[in-house]
Amino acid sequence: MKCSFCENIIEKGTGIIFAKKDGKILNFCSSKCEKNLLKLGRIPRRVKWTETYQKLKKKKKGGEK
Numbered sequence: 001m002k003c004s005f006c007e008n009i010i011e012k013g014t015g016i017i018f019a020k021k022d023g024k025i026l027n028f029c030s031s032k033c034e035k036n037l038l039k040l041g042r043i044p045r046r047v048k049w050t051e052t053y054q055k056l057k058k059k060k061k062g063g064e065k
């Protein structure tokens with residue numbers, strides 16, 4: 001299972017499960033991710049510490065070669 005925000009792997013029994021009103025289930029590895037997505041409305045690919053951002057960065061670097 002992956003974190004809905006930072007894409008880190010969440011081990012079974014850890015993390016936070018959040019059910020949205022529209023029925024979507026969100027998984028968070030920590031309350032930090034929950035806060036960033038739900039309260040602050042941040043976009044994962046614009047937040048430096050997320051896996052999503054790191055992957056994009058790597059892709060860009062690869063393309064420059």
Ligand SMILES: [Zn+2]
Binds near residue numbers: 007008
């Ligand atoms: Zn996370």
